[in-house]
Amino acid sequence: MTPTLTASPPELREALYALSIAKDVPDAALLDDIVRRFPQFGGELTNFAIAIAIDALHGDAVVEAAEAALDPNVLSPAVSRAMSRFQNRLHAVSEPTRLPAATDRSVSADAINPFASLSREDFRGFARRLDASSVFVAKLRDRQIEPDTLTPGFRKRVADDLHAPLDVVVAHFAAAQAGAAGPQFYKADGKPNNGGRQTFEEAVRSSGLSEAQQRALLAL
């Protein structure tokens, strides 16, 4: 298979959706048909049909059982963070032309989010350079860390790495979490405090980082 390293272009996505939507498990007739419609993606479609067929072996009955077992009163941390990403993206889409203001120290959710414009690869690259996990960087992006607990050295490191003014980074961390004016999305495994934020140390300790990585971040 040929690995796809970046998000698939729209036309390829269209072709792959068409293949995935048509049947539970694709067959030769379907693949031939879709390849006729999208001949430029013959190889990708073949690889994807194979991936779908293998995936179909992992029974949907198990998925249905997992969905049926959900507790509707519990919101998981992962869902909570996904809601934050939704709100951040919504904000970015709604105000795409807003310019960074270095003096903006507002604690409203309107502060510039220097992470919002990062592409997926940029986001990953930032995490690598910081020697941290994506989960930890997502907490930075989603303002899930108590701003007062972040060390000055850490804030400066983030600002330098993002090539953003320190004021903007500080204002971002200090701003209210997006969507905080509306319903709150709390971690399900603990009582929330101050909008569900963790201290810097808690965030470092609970992001799947090695001991060495944790020490390095906390020492900044």
Added chain:
Amino acid sequence: MVRTLQKIGEDGPLVRPDAVEAQIDAALTLNPQSLRARLAITDPRDADHLRSETLVHLVRHGRRTGDQGLISLVLPVLLARCEANLIVKVPDGQLPEAATVREDILGEFSELFASDGTGKDPDELDFYECKFNRAFRFFRIDVVRRETGLLKHVAQMPEPDEDGEPEPHDEVFARVSEAFRSPAMQDGDVFRSELHDAILELPPDERDAVILVHALGYQEESDDPGEETAATRCDCTGRTIRNRLTRAATKLARFKEDL
């Protein structure tokens, strides 16, 4: 009347299944309290259970009308279902950072709703109002393949040069084909899960040959130059396909004992 979909398929605009259309019509009339009660139903066999297709429509409706309350009520429920799906389909141990990948998928998916109606593909979510599980399957596999593409750069090994015509392995592959043809049932899931893992462990060339011939139903090769076969799909000869199947059959031999 529910808003018609904009995405154009091979036969014109996409159309929701009738049952989805009817449920959306009814769901749009629910007050918040009734909607909350319906959202709390997780058993899909319950007549009042709201389909994921319906939830997608409700979130998009909230997005279009600026109804943040509706979004906040419905989107977390939909994302929780997606998370349950991901825990099964992208389990810990399958990828080095499975939890991070699951989180990426969930986050990227939530962003689709924020970007709905904008960008290069403003109607992408139309697919999810027609066949949610199959559309989400694409989304999930697409991200997982990108992630595994970053991790695996397997050097292509030279194809072993085997003399003579490979032996057929009908017994092994009869069971494999049957697993792909039969619908997934709870009691057959152990076998299918083991087969899934065994197929994933095959070298990519052998895995592709097995799936193309025994899951998708391609001929190994054909005398008709216009016919697509496993050989044409893999851009190799029919003999190469048979050699790959022979090597795969040896590795999958234990599955014939279940016949």
